[in-house]
Amino acid sequence: MTDITPTDPESEQAAGRVPLWLDPADIRWISRHCCCPPDASQEERDRCGRIRFRASNALYKHGHGR
Ligand SMILES: [Zn+2]
Numbered sequence: 001m002t003d004i005t006p007t008d009p010e011s012e013q014a015a016g017r018v019p020l021w022l023d024p025a026d027i028r029w030i031s032r033h034c035c036c037p038p039d040a041s042q043e044e045r046d047r048c049g050r051i052r053f054r055a056s057n058a059l060y061k062h063g064h065g066r
Contacts, residue, residue: 024064031055 031052036045
């Protein structure tokens with residue numbers, strides 16, 4: 001697996017990110033749930049994709065893979 005996302009706590013924090021603790025089932029739901037309306041802007045779609053990618057990455061890292 002190639003990890004293209006830096007996930008060590010210090011660099012995440014330096015990037016202004018905050019931890020989000022969720023049950024694996026909730027994260028799995030997010031990773032599979034696209035809620036973009038048909039007329040969503042590219043920015044919305046990018047954000048949605050980013051969040052879902054992060055969610056599935058988190059599951060994978062903690063042994064709850066797809
Ligand atoms: Zn979406």
